[in-house]
Amino acid sequence: MSKHSIIISNISKSYGNIKAVDDISLNVKKGELFGLIGSDGAGKTTLLRILTTLLLSDSGNAQIENFDVKNNYKNIRQIVGYMPGRFSLYEDLSVEENLNFFASIFNTTVAQNYDLIKDVYSYIEPFKKRRAGQLSGGMKQKLALSCALIHKPKVLFLDEPTTGVDAVSRKEFWGMLKNLQKKDITIMVSTPYMDEAGLCDRISLMQNGKFMETDTPENIINKFQKQIYSIKSKNKQKLIKDLRKYKQTYSANIFGQAIHYIDKRNNIKIDELKNHLKSENHIDIEIKAVKPNIEDCFIELMKKEQSAVTNQLKN
Amino acid sequence: MYENNIISVKNLTKKFGDFTANDNLNFDVKKGEIFGFLGANGAGKTTAIKIFCGLSYPTSGEVKIAGYDIYKETEEIKRNIGYMSQRFSLYEDLTVKENIRFYARIYGLSKIEIKEKTDELLEKLNFTHALNKRIKDIPLGWKQKLAFSTAVFHNPEIVFLDEPTGGVDPITRRQFWDLIYEASENGITVFVTTHYMDEAEYCDRVSIMDAGKIEAIGKPEELMKHYDAKTMDAVFLKIAR
Incomplete structure (x- = not known):
């Protein structure tokens, strides 16, 4: 048995001239919580739809739990759960009806897998008679996750x-994902x-259909070569200019x-920089060395990609 | 009054049946300020913004927008504000040029003004080559910058931005904020909602709503100090949880 739950080998998919997914390879270990980080149009949805057998790639192949996404798509659909970006449950059915519907499609019952969904479903269970269309954004999200989990997926x-979810609901949601991970579910989000x-x-930090970098968040941060200084002054808008x-x-x-x-x-001299800012009439200047965060890394990698493209065009 | 406070909200309450969406809101926004209007989903932000834009009446309370009364002068209000939301802003099947012209005409700009300002705008945004492209064929980051630019094209007193930067990459998001800062320097008041808490820190002042009430209001650094938090994210969690 492979220790990998998801194996992606050289997957590509284009829409017209646009390479939505461009020669991507990746292995995700069983039980791993793997994040695809990127903005709209990076190719995240296309990749997820290929892996959930909803879309065929142009080239390359992928396996989910040793099943091939092209040849064994029926097996894959039995063992994966998928929560699409757009809310796609039945708005005219109640919370409970939606959940029963998805359970029956997979030949199971809510009672059978209640333990697995309890952590998520308990938030919305008091509203189980309410139609899905009448739920708030955070509640819809929890119902969609419950429905994606009802057949006890492996992935x-x-x-x-x-x-579009507020900071509090986002924290809650990630707490739920962490709990699911403990129940031996591989998660790609x-x-x-x-x-x-x-x-x-x-x-993976994703941009223009490619992975710019794949690693643990700590390693990506540690790979960042340059020293970042966090600078403040009284007038921030003038400071950035x-x-x-x-x-x-x-x-x-x-x-x-x-x-x-x-x-x-x-090697920079902080005093020199400080004096320069003073000469530009800044007051209350604060300069301190800081560790980068993932966003710093993402910006730096984007810059490198862009200058690589510019150089290609020049040559 | 209006010289200083371009938005003035006194005892604003809005009810839908038994449900109080806005519960006695009181605050002012100064001219040229970048004001962040924060809150969890369902806290009542959209309800309040609709009232400020002259699209819905409050149940009670007094609101003045750019000096105009929210009950009697909604048409004047609409002429003096700009609005942009992530969900709806530009017509996907119209070209860049057609969208600019459409919005500019709605806001009553003359054809000569439109021509001059369009060239100026496209040059500033580096869009000149995309003039005849349909909106659906341009990247999201461009759409958002263009949507913002059309919302302030008629040089309104206030621009309302409802989650303007969702889903874009970190570089484009910062370029978008450059546009916001520029508008603010030109005297346009910016009223913005966002779920990005680092963006809350870019605002001059913010308010945080929870369950229809404003629970906190002030400069980001003041709020962080008051709630003994290092980031606005931490402040938000303390208030909204």
């Missing part, structure tokens, strides 16, 4: 389950929120209250 695919990357065992104009600036991006600054030089 769970979730397409942007937390998009996509998200545009960079701060959710740290909650996954491993992640002045830093972008500064001749030694490699990059300057807003991160919350501060600017994340990277210098072109390897």
Whole structure:
């Protein structure tokens, strides 16, 4: 038996001239919580639809629990759960009816797998007579997850389950995923929120149909070569403009209250930078070295990709 | 009054049957401010924004938008604001040029003004080559920048942004905020909702709503200090949980 739950080998898929998924390979271990991190149009949904046998790739192949996505699609559908990005349950059926419907499709009952869904379903069980269309966003999300779990899948695919969901509900949702992982379910989840990357065992940072990087969040951060300085001053809007104009600036991006600054030089003199900002009339200047986060890494990798494309065009 | 407070909300309450969506809201927004209107899903943000845009009446309370009364002067309000939401902003089957012209005409700009400003805008956004492309064929990040630009094309007093940056990459998201800052420097008041808590920190002031009430309001750094939190995310969790 393979120790991998998901094996992806050189999968590609194009729509016209657009390469939605561009020669992607990846192995996901059994029981792993794997994150696809990327913005809209990166190719996350296309990849998830290929893996759930809803879409055929142009080339390459993939196995889910040793079943081939092209030849054994019926077997795969029995053992995977899929929560699509768009709410796709029956709005005119009640919460309970939706759940019973999905259970009966998979030849099981809600009672049989109640233990598995309890953690998620308990939030919405008080509203089980309510029609799905009448639920709030966070409740719909929990119902969709309950329905995706009702046949006790070995692998769970979730397409942007937390998009448009507030920070509190997002925290709750990730808590539920962590609990499911303990029940031996392999989970692949996509998200545009960079701060959710740290909650996954491993992640791929995805852009333009490609994985820019695949590793644990810690390793991706440790691979970041450049030193980041977090800079604040009284006038943030002026600060970002002045830093972008500064001749030694490699990059300057807003991160919350501060600017994340990277210098072109390897050894920078903080006093020199501080004096420069003083000469631009900044007050209350604070400069401190900080560790990068996943978003810093994503921005840096995007920059590299873009300059690689520009160089290709030049040559 | 209006010189300082471009949005003035006094005792605003909105009920739907037994349900109180907005429960006695009181706050002001100053001219040129970037104001973050935060809250969990279902906290009542959209209900309030609809009222501020002149699309719905409150059950009780007084609201002035750009000096105009929310009950009697909704048409004036609509002329003096811009609106953009992630869900709906541009017509997918119209081209970039057609969308700009459509919105500009709705807001009453003359054809000559439109021509001049369109060229200026496309140059600024580096869109000149995409003039005749349909919206559905351009990347999301471009759509959002263009949607924002059409929302402020008529130079409104206030622009309302309802979750404008969902789903875009971190570089494009920051470019979008550059546009917001620029609008604010030009005196346009920015009223924005977002689920990205780092964006909450980009605002001059924020309010946090929970169950129809404003639970906290102030500068991000003040709120972080008050709630003894390092980030706005932590503040939000303390209030909304």
